[in-house]
Amino acid sequence: MAAIEAENLTRVYRVGDGEVRALDGLSLSVPEGELAAVMGPSGSGKSTLLALLGGLDTATAGRVSVHGEALETKSADELATYRRDSVGFIFQDFFLLGHLTAEENVEVPLKLAGMERPERLARARELIEQVGLGHRGGHLPNQLSGGERQRVAIARALSNRPKLVLADEPTGNLDEKTGHEIADMLVQLNAEQNIAMLLVTHNPVVADRAQRQFRLGSGKLIEETVKP
Amino acid sequence: MKTRDLFHDVFLNLTRKKMRTALTMVGVIIGALAVVTTVSLGHGLSSFLDQQVRAVTNPLAVEAWPKKGGRPGRAAGSMFRNIGKAPQEIKKGEEDDFFGSLKIKTIDNEMVERMRKIDGVERVQPKVFVLARSVQLDDDSREFDTIVVPWIDAGAQVLSTGPGFSSIDARECIISEAYLESMGFDSPDQLMGRTVTIRVTEHPMFALVGRGGLDSSALENFQNIATLLKNPPKNRVRMVFNLFFLLRDLANSEELKAMAEPEGEPVEFRAKVVGISKKGLLTNIVYVPDGFAMQMGRVLFNNEEMHTEKNWGMGMVLLAKSKADVPRVRLAVEEMGFRARTIEDFIGKLHDFFATLQSIMVLFGSIAFFVATFSIVNTLLMAVVERKREIGVLQALGATRGHIMKMFACEAAAIGLLGGLLGGLAGWAMAQAGNAFSHYKWGHIIGSADLFVMPGWLFPVLLVFTTLLGLVAGVYPAWRASRLDPVAALRYE
Numbered sequence: 124m125a126a127i128e129a130e131n132l133t134r135v136y137r138v139g140d141g142e143v144r145a146l147d148g149l150s151l152s153v154p155e156g157e158l159a160a161v162m163g164p165s166g167s168g169k170s171t172l173l174a175l176l177g178g179l180d181t182a183t184a185g186r187v188s189v190h191g192e193a194l195e196t197k198s199a200d201e202l203a204t205y206r207r208d209s210v211g212f213i214f215q216d217f218f219l220l221g222h223l224t225a226e227e228n229v230e231v232p233l234k235l236a237g238m239e240r241p242e243r244l245a246r247a248r249e250l251i252e253q254v255g256l257g258h259r260g261g262h263l264p265n266q267l268s269g270g271e272r273q274r275v276a277i278a279r280a281l282s283n284r285p286k287l288v289l290a291d292e293p294t295g296n297l298d299e300k301t302g303h304e305i306a307d308m309l310v311q312l313n314a315e316q317n318i319a320m321l322l323v324t325h326n327p328v329v330a331d332r333a334q335r336q337f338r339l340g341s342g343k344l345i346e347e348t349v350k351p
Numbered sequence: 352m353k354t355r356d357l358f359h360d361v362f363l364n365l366t367r368k369k370m371r372t373a374l375t376m377v378g379v380i381i382g383a384l385a386v387v388t389t390v391s392l393g394h395g396l397s398s399f400l401d402q403q404v405r406a407v408t409n410p411l412a413v414e415a416w417p418k419k420g421g422r423p424g425r426a427a428g429s430m431f432r433n434i435g436k437a438p439q440e441i442k443k444g445e446e447d448d449f450f451g452s453l454k455i456k457t458i459d460n461e462m463v464e465r466m467r468k469i470d471g472v473e474r475v476q477p478k479v480f481v482l483a484r485s486v487q488l489d490d491d492s493r494e495f496d497t498i499v500v501p502w503i504d505a506g507a508q509v510l511s512t513g514p515g516f517s518s519i520d521a522r523e524c525i526i527s528e529a530y531l532e533s534m535g536f537d538s539p540d541q542l543m544g545r546t547v548t549i550r551v552t553e554h555p556m557f558a559l560v561g562r563g564g565l566d567s568s569a570l571e572n573f574q575n576i577a578t579l580l581k582n583p584p585k586n587r588v589r590m591v592f593n594l595f596f597l598l599r600d601l602a603n604s605e606e607l608k609a610m611a612e613p614e615g616e617p618v619e620f621r622a623k624v625v626g627i628s629k630k631g632l633l634t635n636i637v638y639v640p641d642g643f644a645m646q647m648g649r650v651l652f653n654n655e656e657m658h659t660e661k662n663w664g665m666g667m668v669l670l671a672k673s674k675a676d677v678p679r680v681r682l683a684v685e686e687m688g689f690r691a692r693t694i695e696d697f698i699g700k701l702h703d704f705f706a707t708l709q710s711i712m713v714l715f716g717s718i719a720f721f722v723a724t725f726s727i728v729n730t731l732l733m734a735v736v737e738r739k740r741e742i743g744v745l746q747a748l749g750a751t752r753g754h755i756m757k758m759f760a761c762e763a764a765a766i767g768l769l770g771g772l773l774g775g776l777a778g779w780a781m782a783q784a785g786n787a788f789s790h791y792k793w794g795h796i797i798g799s800a801d802l803f804v805m806p807g808w809l810f811p812v813l814l815v816f817t818t819l820l821g822l823v824a825g826v827y828p829a830w831r832a833s834r835l836d837p838v839a840a841l842r843y844e
Contacts, residue, residue, distance in 0.1 A: 174838050177747070179746070179747060179837045179838050179841070180836075180837075180838050199751075199752055200751045200752065200753070203746065203749055203750060203751040203752070203754075204749065204751070206746075206747060206748065206749045207748065207749020207750075208749070212747045212748070214841070218740070218743075218744045218747075218841070220741060220744065222363060222364075222367050223363075231745070231748055232748045232749055234352060234353075234356050234360075235352050235745075235748060235749045235750055235754065236352075236749070237352055237353055239353075240356075279748070283749075
């Protein structure tokens with residue numbers, strides 16, 4: 124079963140009297156446990172694709188399924204449950220909650236899932252250790268560097284043991300060295316935990332780490348490259 | 352999400368902007384403070400006056416007042432209500448509401464005999480009013496103000512010192528403990544056995560009633576003047592003349608003449624002090640035996656036949672044998688066609704009055720609550736905008752619309768709850784301060800009684816109310832937050 128199956132995916136936004144076709148009949152497939160990269164110029168539909176795959180948005184037309192689970196028929200609450208249990212998000216701007224410590228940020232998805240405190244605390248500490256921030260777990264986001272924040276975001280994305288991680292420009296706000304460290308970490312996690320990952324990136328070096336690359340243009344799939 | 356975790360998050364969110372949360376609470380705090388203070392004052396005053404009235408009123412007394420034809424206020428009102436209208440049909444049961452029925456009814460011997468025969472009645476006597484001008488101790492040039500009360504209206508519970516009256520007609524009195532201080536005594540023994548002079552006066556209006564001279568001509572003249580003013584003749588000169596003659600007639604009516612007459616010279620009654628009564632809210636009371644009181648009452652009406660078989664007066668007092676007999680006596684009095692009044696009726700009216708007063712005060716307090724509601728709505732709407740991206744992140748992490756809604760609604764409810772708690776405590780503190788002040792300022796009158804008494808139900812009801820108020824205020828902002836589009840929320844800068 125493919126981790127991601129998108130078929131003829133279309134997303135049209137109404138802007139004033141006109142409309143913008145962010146995705147225009149896009150079809151792609153990512154096999155189980157694979158790391159894939161999505162590239163393309165601004166406005167090519169990368170983020171829209173991520174939002175549709177993550178259940179944050181719904182397609183105007185077409186079908187999308189993640190691990191065999193069709194998303195287009197789900198209600199708003201079902202999509203929320205899907206995001207909570209099956210998807211991990213990593214954002215370019217980290218999107219950590221500023222009033223919570225690193226550990227508490229990692230706890231949020233577990234809290235939403237109704238996990239008891241001792242259990243989720245243990246899980247959060249384990250993940251913080253795993254991303255190399257064992258000594259910084261009690262720090263607030265504004266006391267952490269960009270790279271550290273992104274590590275916390277990665278730990279948070281992994282907290283609910285998702286089947287799919289969607290990362291939107293995860294190295295976009297980091298310097299080159301830190302960006303490479305984060306990319307290494309994602310590659311390593313993908314290899315160790317066999318989690319399917321879809322990275323949206325402008326960075327060809329980061330994209331090159333993926334087994335599969337999709338190039339989008341004007342909401343369409345222009346090119347798909349698979350490493351031998 | 353576990354409820355405990357939800358409450359923890361709500362607490363964290365509220366403490367993030369402490370000043371804003373505190374300012375939002377101010378309205379709720381003021382409302383709660385106003386409600387607690389006013390309700391405590393109303394409740395305390397009501398309880399205090401209840402105690403005071405019970406302390407000086409005879410619980411065994413049932414007053415009987417004529418019912419039919421004895422409502423001059425309503426009858427007179429009907430006259431002015433109908434000016435300029437077509438004559439009204441007098442419907443059955445409403446006869447007493449019309450002017451023609453106005454008459455002062457007195458009680459005849461047959462009625463008194465029937466009252467005496469009521470089961471459970473020990474004694475029946477007329478309701479006596481005494482208009483006392485002063486009380487003066489022998490060998491003392493000073494006169495003190497006083498209210499003379501017949502003993503039947505008080506009861507044995509008011510007696511603090513002394514044997515009490517030797518007979519119903521004895522020329523004796525029981526004097527309030529408060530006079531000791533005024534007269535310069537240290538102990539009740541110094542006053543016991545001394546003789547006082549009570550000066551009682553006639554009142555012209557009462558005297559007119561007592562002599563049966565009330566002829567309603569004043570009311571008729573008022574009606575004529577009102578009709579003339581309502582339908583003035585075209586000829587202004589004639590109108591002025593008519594008005595002049597009507598005013599002359601009005602001035603010549605017995606009632607107005609009586610009103611204009613000066614009070615007569617006071618009549619002096621000497622009485623031996625045979626007891627000291629407990630100090631209450633009214634400090635200037637002198638109790639006298641009922642027979643002695645009737646003698647004084649005759650002065651008020653300037654009628655020697657008053658309170659005798661020839662003229663019982665306008666009301667009677669029936670003394671029940673025991674408290675258990677009071678309801679039965681009361682019922683029998685009503686069945687005879689009288690209005691019955693007991694201490695419980697009076698106290699009931701007192702409580703009703705304070706309940707109404709409290710409602711009005713609470714209504715004013717509610718204005719603060721009303722404003723507070725908008726303040727909570729405004730704060731939360733601002734919070735929704737400010738935390739838009741955070742809401743988007745929570746949605747991305749799996750928060751449902753219900754969860755987002757619950758979170759904001761709980762924040763609003765918590766503002767209400769905390770505001771109610773702080774306002775309630777502030778109100779309680781204010782009530783304590785009020786009690787301390789009232790003891791300092793009016794301790795000589797109220798003793799150790801508290802004027803502010805917080806009823807047990809008030810605090811829990813207040814907290815439930817303010818929490819619900821917050822919850823209601825939070826519904827719209829919470830709904831707005833829950834309907835945010837996650838993609839747009841995440842993009843929000």
